[in-house]
Amino acid sequence: MSTTTEPGAARPGGEFSLTDPELLTDPYGTVARIRERGAAVRARFMDGSLIWLFTRDAEVRTVLNDPRFVVDPASVPGHRAPNTRVDVMRAMGITEDMIPYLTEGMLDRDAPDHTRLRKLVSRAFTVRRVSELRPRVEEITEGLLDALPAHAEDGVVDLVEHFAYPLPITVICEMVGVPEEDRPLWLEWSHALFSMRPEEIEPTMWAMVDHIRGMIERRRAAPSDDLLDALIRVQDDDGDRLSETELITMVFTLVIAGHETTAHLIGNGTAALLTHPDQMALLRGDPGLLPAAVHELQRWCGPILMTRLRYAAEDLELGGVRLSAGEPVQAMLVGANRDPRHFSDPERLDLMRRPPGCGEQHVGFGHGAHYCLGAALARQEAEVAFGALLRRHPDLELGVAEQDLEWQPVPTMRRLVRLPVRI
Template identity: 65%
Template sequence: MATSGNFYSTHVGEHPGEPNLADPELVADPYGGYGRLREQAPVLRARYLDGAPIWLVTRLDEVRTVLSDPRFVNDPSVLADAPPTASRRAFVEGMGIPEDLAPYLFGTILDLDAPDHTRLRKLVSRTFTVRRVGELRPRVEEITERLLDELPARAEDGVVDLVECFGYPLPITVICELVGVPEEDRPRWREWGRQLVPPDPATLGSILRAMVDHIADLIKRRRSQPASDLLTGLIRTHDEDGDRLSDTEMIAMVLTLVVAGHETTTHLISNGVAALLTHPVQLELLRSDPSLLPGAVHELMRWCGPVHATRLRYATEDVEVGGVTVHRGDAVQPVLVSANYDPRHTPEPERLDLTRRPAGRGESHVGFGYGIHYCLGAALARQEGEVAFGALLRRYPDLSLAVPAEELEWLPIPANRRLARLPVRLGG
């Protein structure tokens, strides 16, 4: 499938024999490329985007081990005496991010470890409980139906881009309503999210500054006009017990929830629709039996989920993983896509099968992560996927790709799988 130029490849080829996450083979064909690495070894030497040495962890058992073992941490600052690896400071400097904005990128719930991660997660977890998400379902269905109503008018020569007209607006609307971003502000959030991936060093600093300033203004407005949303709850927690949630943490939390809360779901929906339209047997199976939708979302997340690797983890002591000794201070990259295709756990992993069910309790894939950093919004993302796939197939039974599958354009972003656009014909 086609990809455009890749600006991440600066350090590719500097260390022959050690794959770099930006290797063209891995970016263009992550399933085959990481699959070959997985069959070489469960843990092997590689290079991060900045050329720093890392360990790739490729098999499901070992990925789960790293993601659940407290000896592997997200925040490398606890290892001040260890050799620096894949420095976040280097990223900040290389991307032109002002120093005062760095905490909003790297001091978030995604980067922290216990007990700070636990403290922050408790503050927002009640918003994403299965019960709370279930109460949101009628609103998610209402938003979905409205977007589907608008698709014919958005088509040009009978073709509509589902990424732009459906994949993006559904989750950004839902997460903004949940968090408390006013409707008039949502278009700019959508544009900011689009500009952040992939990041452009020429604009990243100014975009981040605009987002932080906007959230600070939104917090000021919410203090004078409280509402029944997550932001009001965070403000109340901050004002009643400032030691539990700092100003920086509150802004970083909103930034993380809105961006992470719509970007991944956008591409789960878009990737999933593309997968269904290129697998007619599975498509017809789902159309004929909507009860398969919950399991189908899990299988699509395993088979074509948008996030292929987690944030780096750092060993706080020497740890043996997959027969390899990972030394204190070493950076470790769990690879979700190769773990999700591990034939030791998933029979015929290359085959899309919407009837798959986990062999035991819990999920058979790590598309939503694992351990304490398991995706906070997983239940919401699954629900949005169920509603989106079900309603789209019901409303447009003759939906089809408007271009051959091999001409779909995939963004050349390492460790991600995202369509630039998804042109379809609605039919009928």
């Protein structure tokens, strides 16, 4: 007699797998069920290795903020941590020459290297600098909305392709210094990387590395005045502060991270508003709600479901379990952001939500030392995008039934393949 297993339930070995289909089709419900099994749940990573999964707000914040958890397995004393991410890359066929470009960036380092790399670019993303960019963000947004009708077929247009993606990639490419004629290439590369098809990742990465090297060579010959120039000057003046590999990886990280997540915050958020007409009506009636609305949309349907793996740097206890030094752990942002221990009625989208306390109450942009460097820019772009879209298209509606929206089957992110809307 055959049996079925409830989504989110333990498998026969007692562990949940991050490759289980239900995590792709219903990440919110699946993680909610896992969250109620316990503060710490044994799980299988993408390569089948065992990890600890944390899905509740308190434990997720501890994993992200406590220095006893590190992102680089080499930071664990005594080399007691498995390099799980590298093992996955090797299993996917990524060559040894490519691995450093995927593992030596700012996102993969702990202090002091993380601090050193972040400091090199952090001034470009301060609230003041981002505020100065707002007129340009508004100009780009209006131009994209002007062009939207030309992309429509029978009044329906894909908002992901023609609005959600072009806005943030244009902004970050201008900041970094990627020439306009090269930006379609970056969009293609981004799609290829996040497709999670192993056969595409290595050739895509080499194409990006070669392209960035070319950008650096041309810029050394003809300097400009953007973030890439500033990084080149640092590398030329003192290679100990920024190696050539780190320079290339920094450009890659800034451009990809600087548009992918924002694009899908805009896409996911627009879909959420269109399927919650009462909330969309609130926002139309009071544009002053936009800052709070962006936070609530990032909490409720933000694109990042989980963080990079962390490793316990020493023996410790969290969530009622003992962790040995070197054990890998996974913080599930999607679980923390809907944790009823932290939010009242967390499954409800509520643009009027005003959680108690100061600061961000969600972890959609992360938490701790690795908090999203571009969070202020992402919030601003989303505010401008939602505000202008609702103002310019008062009759905006979905171009397909809600159940026909197509989500990309990627376990780490919640991403629409396309968002057909009728304008």
